[in-house]
Amino acid sequence: MPRWKPDAAERLQAAALELFDEQGFESTTVAEIAQRAGLTQRTFFNHFTDKREVLFILSSEIQRAVVGEIAACDDAVPPLDAVVRALEVVADGLFEERRAVATRRHAVIAANPELQERELGKNAALTDAIAAELHARGCDPDTAFLAAGTAVLAQQAAFQRWTRPGETRTLRHLLSEAVRSLGTIVSEDPVTS
Amino acid sequence: MPRWKPDAAERLQAAALELFDEQGFESTTVAEIAQRAGLTQRTFFNHFTDKREVLFILSSEIQRAVVGEIAACDDAVPPLDAVVRALEVVADGLFEERRAVATRRHAVIAANPELQERELGKNAALTDAIAAELHARGCDPDTAFLAAGTAVLAQQAAFQRWTRPGETRTLRHLLSEAVRSLGTIVSEDPVTS
DNA sequence: GTCTATATGCGGATAGAC
DNA sequence: GTCTATCCGCATATAGAC
Numbered sequence: 001m002p003r004w005k006p007d008a009a010e011r012l013q014a015a016a017l018e019l020f021d022e023q024g025f026e027s028t029t030v031a032e033i034a035q036r037a038g039l040t041q042r043t044f045f046n047h048f049t050d051k052r053e054v055l056f057i058l059s060s061e062i063q064r065a066v067v068g069e070i071a072a073c074d075d076a077v078p079p080l081d082a083v084v085r086a087l088e089v090v091a092d093g094l095f096e097e098r099r100a101v102a103t104r105r106h107a108v109i110a111a112n113p114e115l116q117e118r119e120l121g122k123n124a125a126l127t128d129a130i131a132a133e134l135h136a137r138g139c140d141p142d143t144a145f146l147a148a149g150t151a152v153l154a155q156q157a158a159f160q161r162w163t164r165p166g167e168t169r170t171l172r173h174l175l176s177e178a179v180r181s182l183g184t185i186v187s188e189d190p191v192t193s
Numbered sequence: 194m195p196r197w198k199p200d201a202a203e204r205l206q207a208a209a210l211e212l213f214d215e216q217g218f219e220s221t222t223v224a225e226i227a228q229r230a231g232l233t234q235r236t237f238f239n240h241f242t243d244k245r246e247v248l249f250i251l252s253s254e255i256q257r258a259v260v261g262e263i264a265a266c267d268d269a270v271p272p273l274d275a276v277v278r279a280l281e282v283v284a285d286g287l288f289e290e291r292r293a294v295a296t297r298r299h300a301v302i303a304a305n306p307e308l309q310e311r312e313l314g315k316n317a318a319l320t321d322a323i324a325a326e327l328h329a330r331g332c333d334p335d336t337a338f339l340a341a342g343t344a345v346l347a348q349q350a351a352f353q354r355w356t357r358p359g360e361t362r363t364l365r366h367l368l369s370e371a372v373r374s375l376g377t378i379v380s381e382d383p384v385t386s
Numbered sequence: 387g388t389c390t391a392t393a394t395g396c397g398g399a400t401a402g403a404c
Numbered sequence: 405g406t407c408t409a410t411c412c413g414c415a416t417a418t419a420g421a422c
Contacts (some may be wrong), residue, residue: 078381120313146350146371147378153342157335178339179384185340186379188271189372201410222391236411238393 009047009057011037016054017104025051025112052118055105058094059122063129065090070133079134079143083151084179091158091171099162106163127152154178202240202250204230209247210294213301218244218308245311248298251287252315256322258283263326272327272336276344277372284351284364292355299356320345347371 015036019028030051034044048054069086077085095102109115127148134144158174161167167174208229212221223244227237241247262279270278288295302308320341327337351367354360360367 078378078383080378080382081384084382084384116317117310117314120317121310124309124313142350142354142371143374143378145353146346146375149346149349150343150375150378153339153346156342157339160338161335176384178335179382181336181339182343183379183382183384185271185273185336185343186376189273189277189376190271223393224391233412234392235413239411242393244392 008037008039008043012039012044012047013054013057014101017101017108020055020108021104025108025115052115055109055115056118056122059126062090062094063126065094066126067129067133070130070137075137079137079139079147080150080179082137083130083134083147084154084175087151087155088172088175091175095162095171102159103163103165106159123152123156150182151179154182157181201230201232201236205232205237205240206247206250210297210301213248214297218301218305245308248302248308249311249315252319255283255287256319258287259319260322260326263323263330268330272330272332272340273343273372275330276323276327276340277347277368280344280348280368281365284368288355288364295352296356296358299352316345316349343375344372347375350374 016033034041066086073082130148131144157178162171209226224234227234259279266275323341324337350371354367355364
């Protein structure tokens with residue numbers, strides 16, 4: 001019998017999500033979150049550097065997974081395709097089973113500018129990490145940045161749809177659809193043809 | 194004879210840029226900036242909501258200009274092309290003559306995470322404004338978001354090059370080049386073909 | 387607890403426009 | 405004269421460093 005219940009970070013995230021949903025991000029204190037999770041404020045700050053960070057518990061894991069998938073991909077695969085395939089694998093492996101939580105989380109973030117800023121930072125970090133991996137695969141830096149940015153943009157669009165109430169299609173499906181839309185949009189541009 | 198010298202905001206920005214360049218963003222106080230501009234700390238905060246904002250004095254003007262250009266564009270022009278044309282006009286009209294300042298500004302921002310976060314926010318706001326204008330022109334919201342995001346991504350890549358020491362090509366030229374690169378990257382993706 | 391810096395609220399002064 | 409824009413002074417809340 002363990003001395004403490006496991007998954008402290010996950011329980012803190014669940015408690016935080018509930019409280020942010022009920023009373024808003026700003027008017028919720030870290031002490032409240034810890035109490036609802038059956039832990040102390042000190043434990044909260046042991047797991048997260050600040051109050052916002054409790055909503056981004058999966059970010060680093062996602063980033064590692066995506067970069068790993070790209071690294072494992074055959075070098076002959078063109079850059080954007082490599083990134084999109086990686087995002088699809090991660091969509092199935094990490095996102096699909098968490099749709100309900102992701103939707104509530106998305107709503108909380110949409111309601112608070114501070115959290116939106118943090119999310120933009122996470123997306124930028126993901127883009128940079130992907131670009132670095134593409135560069136390591138032999139891409140020139142500019143192409144790497146554009147391919148990474150394009151893929152993350154498609155991911156954002158897909159994620160936005162995926163968390164809309166009533167939407168039932170998988171994130172993988174919506175991601176493919178977003179990439180196809182991008183193809184249409186770009187090929188319609190006279191400068192590119 | 195005016196009671197005060199004109200262009201208080203511009204003088205504050207110039208003073209701030211010098212000081213941030215000399216001693217860094219964090220170790221420069223608002224009082225110092227105001228003093229170098231011949232003004233007081235209170236006046237600084239009358240013009241800018243916080244210390245970072247002094248480096249983003251042109252953002253709202255750029256956003257208005259871009260959105261205006263898109264609105265003025267013929268409805269038959271496809272969405273991405275409309276945005277790219279608008280960015281090219283703004284590149285010539287607002288950026289090209291400020292290359293030296295923009296380069297120093299870019300270096301200061303690159304050296305500070307807080308400023309990078311603010312810049313990401315400005316880019317996201319620009320993307321949203323562009324997407325809203327495209328939507329008003331009849332685009333569906335998803336296409337609008339993707340087209341706006343794509344254009345802003347190309348703009349970011351072009352801007353990054355434009356502010357590299359030794360680079361002499363115009364921002365308009367680099368922007369066209371980035372859009373062409375995007376075309377290649379996306380068309381090489383099997384999902385889109 | 388003190389010191390420094392950021393940021394805000396409120397009032398007040400003056401020049402130019404009407 | 406009144407109104408508005410612009411700027412200054414003072415007080416203060418807040419947060420972090422020491």
